Amino acid sequence: MRGGCRxxxxxxxxxxxxxxxxxxxxxxxxxxxSVLKLLNTRHSVRLHSHEVKYGGxxxxxxxxxxxxxxxxxxxxxxxxxxxxxxxxxxxxxxGQAIRLTHVNTGKNLHTHHFPSPLSNNQEVSAxxxxxxxxxxxxxxxxxxxxxxxxxxxVRFKHVGTEVFLSITGEQYGHPIRGQREVHGMPTANxxxxxxxxxxxxxxxxxxxxxxxxx
Numbered sequence: 607m608r609g610g611c612r613x614x615x616x617x618x619x620x621x622x623x624x625x626x627x628x629x630x631x632x633x634x635x636x637x638x639x640s641v642l643k644l645l646n647t648r649h650s651v652r653l654h655s656h657e658v659k660y661g662g663x664x665x666x667x668x669x670x671x672x673x674x675x676x677x678x679x680x681x682x683x684x685x686x687x688x689x690x691x692x693x694x695x696x697x698x699x700x701g702q703a704i705r706l707t708h709v710n711t712g713k714n715l716h717t718h719h720f721p722s723p724l725s726n727n728q729e730v731s732a733x734x735x736x737x738x739x740x741x742x743x744x745x746x747x748x749x750x751x752x753x754x755x756x757x758x759x760v761r762f763k764h765v766g767t768e769v770f771l772s773i774t775g776e777q778y779g780h781p782i783r784g785q786r787e788v789h790g791m792p793t794a795n796x797x798x799x800x801x802x803x804x805x806x807x808x809x810x811x812x813x814x815x816x817x818x819x820x
Contacts (some may be wrong), residue, residue, distance in 0.1 A: 625810075634752040635810045636684065639694035641709055642805030643680045646671055646773045647759050648796050651786050652680040654805065655708045655732040658782055663720040666731035667713055671773050671786035675804065679694065681709040688745050697810040703765060707737045714743035715771070717764050717790045722778035728769050728790035742766045745791075748794075756807070759799040764790060770798035796804040 617673060635777040644653040651671030660668050678796070687703040688691025695780045698704060713732035716739060720729040733739045747754050748761040769790030772799050773782040776787040793800060 617664060618667065634756045635669055635697035636756055636802050637694075637808045637810050638684055638686060638692035638696045638698060638704075640805060640807045641681050641683050642807065643675075643803040644682065644706075644770060647799045647801050649773045649775055649786060652677070652708075652786065653682065653788065653800070655682045655711060655713065655725070657711060657795060660723060660729070660731065663729045664718065664731055666716070666733050667711065668782070669715065669730045669732055669788045670778065671788055673784075677708045679708075679710055679804065682706045682715070683709055683737075695808045696808060698754040700747060700751060700760075702754075703744050704746050704747060705737075705739075705743050706745065706762075708732050710719075712736045714739040715745065715762075715820075716740075716743050717767060717769060719744050719767065721789055722789035724787045725774055725789055727772070727774075728767065730740045730771065730788045730790055735812075740747060745771065752796045754802075759801050761794060761798050762800065763794075768792070770794055772798040 610636055651673050654672040654677060655667060655669045659665055684698060685705040710733050711732060714734045716733035717728055717730045722729045744765040745762040746765060748763055749758050754760055769792055772791040773786050773788055778785050
């Protein structure tokens, strides 16, 4: 009888260890502090910004989509909803609120109730100074598992206005000829899927100083 109880205990411990391992982040999880490019999977362009302001609407720094994979203005840093809420190296969970800060200009991905210039959807801009803007810089990562994995196509839903970060293919002329309009759409569809691409990814480990350069 004692042998049977011992075997049952060992089996339960093995099961619990397996369940705990299932909740651990995979090595490919996107983490706080990582710097990356985001590819719109429908239109094959990367999320981009630059020191070019919209001529109308808010007049803020424009956000576009570009085809080039090597453009230095397409890097974004993953940050938390507030300072300290997304510590460097912590895997980003599905449903987590984040900010995306444009590396070269220090402005946050932002949207608000202005019409976008080409499609008349909702304007998406880059806003703030040195990574500090306002509550309209916050987005929810929508994915299907526990964590945002690099291989997953995910959506970004804006907290303040409930639109999805999207591209539908409209192209600008001068001075940013050929770049695509980025905007917010009220519905979840194939125009608002994004995938993590090139970047510097902080490994999800107990030592957040370790990182993996790609």
